[in-house]
Amino acid sequence: MKLSALIPLGIFAVLAVFLYKGLELKPREVPSPFIGKPVPEFTLPKLMVDGKTISPNDLKGKVWMLNVFASWCVSCRAEHDVLTRFIKAEKVPVLGLNYKDQPKDAKEWLAALGNPYQHIAVDLEGSVGIDLGVYGVPETFVIDKQGIIRHKQTGPVFDETVRNDLLPLILKLREEKS
Amino acid sequence: MKRFLPKSLLMLITCIALLGSGSILADAERMTFKNAQSETDYTKLVNELRCLVCQNQTIADSDADLAKDLRAKVYDMVEGGQTQDQVIDYMTTRYGDFVLYRPAFKMKTLLLWLGPIVFLLLAIFFVIRWVRSQATSPQSSGLSEAQQESVRDLLNKTQ
Numbered sequence: 001m002k003l004s005a006l007i008p009l010g011i012f013a014v015l016a017v018f019l020y021k022g023l024e025l026k027p028r029e030v031p032s033p034f035i036g037k038p039v040p041e042f043t044l045p046k047l048m049v050d051g052k053t054i055s056p057n058d059l060k061g062k063v064w065m066l067n068v069f070a071s072w073c074v075s076c077r078a079e080h081d082v083l084t085r086f087i088k089a090e091k092v093p094v095l096g097l098n099y100k101d102q103p104k105d106a107k108e109w110l111a112a113l114g115n116p117y118q119h120i121a122v123d124l125e126g127s128v129g130i131d132l133g134v135y136g137v138p139e140t141f142v143i144d145k146q147g148i149i150r151h152k153q154t155g156p157v158f159d160e161t162v163r164n165d166l167l168p169l170i171l172k173l174r175e176e177k178s
Numbered sequence: 179m180k181r182f183l184p185k186s187l188l189m190l191i192t193c194i195a196l197l198g199s200g201s202i203l204a205d206a207e208r209m210t211f212k213n214a215q216s217e218t219d220y221t222k223l224v225n226e227l228r229c230l231v232c233q234n235q236t237i238a239d240s241d242a243d244l245a246k247d248l249r250a251k252v253y254d255m256v257e258g259g260q261t262q263d264q265v266i267d268y269m270t271t272r273y274g275d276f277v278l279y280r281p282a283f284k285m286k287t288l289l290l291w292l293g294p295i296v297f298l299l300l301a302i303f304f305v306i307r308w309v310r311s312q313a314t315s316p317q318s319s320g321l322s323e324a325q326q327e328s329v330r331d332l333l334n335k336t337q
Contacts, residue, residue, distance in 0.1 A: 135244055
């Protein structure tokens with residue numbers, strides 16, 4: 001048999017490798033340009049306390065998370081349990097960004113499911129969401145002691161996400177000096 | 179058959195052209211711009227930016243909530259006197275290069291842009307080489323003199 005007869009097989013093998021790899025790609029997870037950058041500055045009214053505002057500066061010096069959520073978001077409901085358990089176990093301060101939601105709906109949602117957030121900011125128009133490059137709720141950012149975004153999770157947090165990504169990273173970041 | 183081809187081709191082109199245009203008209207009609215430049219900028223930008231929710235649509239085509247917000251943002255920015263580059267900058271710092279429907283031409287995207295051309299050139303090269311090798315190889319039917327004789331006999335018989 002001539003060697004050139006193997007060319008179609010070779011082409012097939014290359015294609016198969018590419019297509020197989022393609023199965024594992026997640027095109028929805030767009031790499032965030034914010035990794036390694038400071039968390040964008042904002043000041044928003046608090047959901048639970050009337051007349052008070054919250055800004056990322058208030059959490060400086062701690063390793064914290066910013067979780068974008070909304071009562072209309074089904075995946076937020078799905079991740080809520082996992083997130084709550086994680087936050088309670090590791091005592092991570094979390095700023096919830098209530099994204100394009102009615103404050104009344106958000107309060108009802110939290111009353112029914114429990115409130116794991118240390119602070120909740122109201123982003124009624126979604127403008128802070130745009131500044132954070134939010135495109136699919138829920139999204140979770142991990143921010144270090146310097147206020148630098150170190151990780152972004154797009155979509156719901158699962159037990160697996162906590163185990164593989166969030167927990168190891170948070171433990172590591174806590175070791176860093178502020 | 180040949181006579182119909184140009185006509186049907188023309189119709190096809192017209193259909194494609196119609197499909198591509200007009201998507202933005204619905205929105206632009208309801209918006210008022212301070213000047214023509216602002217409107218061209220807006221129309222160009224919303225057709226250049228990708229909606230991140232439905233990733234194969236521009237924000238002009240998409241009906242997603244985020245696309246609406248981004249259209250409003252683009253509108254505010256161009257009406258506020260910002261240039262196209264400033265708007266593109268604003269979007270890429272927040273959403274990354276992915277937000278550009280036409281990827282930027284740079285080191286990271288070199289293969290993406292030049293890949294098809296490289297493959298085409300490679301294909302042309304191999305085709306030419308193959309055609310040439312065909313032309314130079316002796317034109318033999320693979321039959322011996324005696325076999326050719328009997329073929330000729332058979333052909334003559336049937337006539």
